[in-house]
Amino acid sequence: MFELAGLSGILPAVFALLFAPLLLGLINRTKAVVGGRCGPPMLQPYHDLRKLLGKGAVYSRTTSWVFRAGPIVTLAATVAAALLVPLGPWGAPFHFAGDLVLFAYLLGLARFFTVAAALDAGSSFEGMGGSREVFFATLAEPPLLLGLVAVAKASVGNANWFDLTGMHQHVSGALWQDAGLVLLFVAVALFLVLLAECSRIPVDDPNTHLELTMIHEVMVLDHSGPDFAFILYGAALKLWLLSALIVSVVVPRMSQPWLDLAVSLGSVLALAVVVGVVESSMARLRLVRVPQLLVGAGVLAVLALVLEAHT
Amino acid sequence: MPSSISEFILVVVMLTNLALLGMSRIRTSIRTVAIQGMMLGLLPLFISGHGLTLPLLVIAVGSFALKGIVFPWWLMRTLQAANAQREVSPVVGPSASTALGALLIVFSFWLGSRFELPPTVPLVSRLALPVAVALLLSGLFVIVTRRQALMQVLGYLVLENGVFVFGLALAHQEPLLVEMGILLDVFVAVFVMGIAVFHIAREFDHIDVEKLSELRD
Numbered sequence: 317m318f319e320l321a322g323l324s325g326i327l328p329a330v331f332a333l334l335f336a337p338l339l340l341g342l343i344n345r346t347k348a349v350v351g352g353r354c355g356p357p358m359l360q361p362y363h364d365l366r367k368l369l370g371k372g373a374v375y376s377r378t379t380s381w382v383f384r385a386g387p388i389v390t391l392a393a394t395v396a397a398a399l400l401v402p403l404g405p406w407g408a409p410f411h412f413a414g415d416l417v418l419f420a421y422l423l424g425l426a427r428f429f430t431v432a433a434a435l436d437a438g439s440s441f442e443g444m445g446g447s448r449e450v451f452f453a454t455l456a457e458p459p460l461l462l463g464l465v466a467v468a469k470a471s472v473g474n475a476n477w478f479d480l481t482g483m484h485q486h487v488s489g490a491l492w493q494d495a496g497l498v499l500l501f502v503a504v505a506l507f508l509v510l511l512a513e514c515s516r517i518p519v520d521d522p523n524t525h526l527e528l529t530m531i532h533e534v535m536v537l538d539h540s541g542p543d544f545a546f547i548l549y550g551a552a553l554k555l556w557l558l559s560a561l562i563v564s565v566v567v568p569r570m571s572q573p574w575l576d577l578a579v580s581l582g583s584v585l586a587l588a589v590v591v592g593v594v595e596s597s598m599a600r601l602r603l604v605r606v607p608q609l610l611v612g613a614g615v616l617a618v619l620a621l622v623l624e625a626h627t
Numbered sequence: 628m629p630s631s632i633s634e635f636i637l638v639v640v641m642l643t644n645l646a647l648l649g650m651s652r653i654r655t656s657i658r659t660v661a662i663q664g665m666m667l668g669l670l671p672l673f674i675s676g677h678g679l680t681l682p683l684l685v686i687a688v689g690s691f692a693l694k695g696i697v698f699p700w701w702l703m704r705t706l707q708a709a710n711a712q713r714e715v716s717p718v719v720g721p722s723a724s725t726a727l728g729a730l731l732i733v734f735s736f737w738l739g740s741r742f743e744l745p746p747t748v749p750l751v752s753r754l755a756l757p758v759a760v761a762l763l764l765s766g767l768f769v770i771v772t773r774r775q776a777l778m779q780v781l782g783y784l785v786l787e788n789g790v791f792v793f794g795l796a797l798a799h800q801e802p803l804l805v806e807m808g809i810l811l812d813v814f815v816a817v818f819v820m821g822i823a824v825f826h827i828a829r830e831f832d833h834i835d836v837e838k839l840s841e842l843r844d
Binding site for chain 2: 497607608611612614615618619622623625626
């Protein structure tokens, strides 16, 4: 049941592709403001991307095609995932029963190639980062899928299971009254998943370089030039997609399309501000505590599912 | 809407329960159990569909004071004397405990749906029985897997909270059962104190005997 809903159907993906780096800028600006600094301009990530795209890439002689394929496949998979997330008044460009599983595993494919490229570089340091990334991703998967299943069950019952756009269309104020706790738990669980998946602070610090505790940054150390631009852009896109995902399954729909769009975009941006505030207000967790955080998210998702199944 | 408030309370109780399973610092754990006790103290105020009756009020005030204030205060005092700040090496680690806690909750929801109650007893809330079973099981779990005596005491308190919710779920119409619940409360409280003193004495006697003497007053 593939379905391309006209030209306006691709707008969610267009928004994602255009405005994803803006989220990074917004997070950095929030952190700067909370820390009492001016901070870089909001559009700095775009300038960074342009600068990196203009540079040449350096490849180590020990690397193979996997290293070169890594950033490209990662970006391609993330862009493909962007076609599955609805936004505001529009459904996703493609939606069908089970698309949320495809969404989760497109991100998984992206991660696999990032890790494979990191391992291909042959540095033990990058292997360590890859190992951590995969471990935490394993723990982040249950809350993501279980949380979405809980919302699917709450919003559309048994019909149209696992259809992100279908779920999105049924999230309303009435649903919040019926199953508010379920949605709240899912929102918190998915937010924790976002922090882990996008390597934000309680899990990983995006600003540290050459530190023994980094996860995502350490894997991409050997990439340069356009490759690194792809990686940066892919990370920004992933942040946008997960934010939009949370917003689409949690924020109730409005009656007017324009209001709906404004609320959705506003919520995505607000989520970035919340991430910025979280990053400024807490320290990174010790690595041994991170699994506990993610298990906590998983437990919340299970609780949401159980509460929903019990009603 | 009394039922939705009581459901909210029950869900918060379940969350505190899961939080307790993931904790290792004893002080925070005591606070968590205190919050759980206060929530349970509020519960009787919201379960009655038709007004507040005197027995319910008595239960509410009694359990709020005992579980929310007296027990935590007493345990905090004990903690200061005990010279043990955290659960260092539990038999099952914090992450695994939390995950198992989620499994226990799933199991108790399943069990709660299998209970065959006489149709004359209306349930307070459809969440009450599962939450009661979950509290019972995870209280037991804490007792079995924690090595610090105080954490075990907290396990007993959680277990007793489960008994309390169970009684309350059925005590809707039955004042006698309510009375029994209070009696059980007091009994378990005494029981808990006894076990606490016993465990602490056994755990710490060869470490610092001086500090144990402070437990007496």
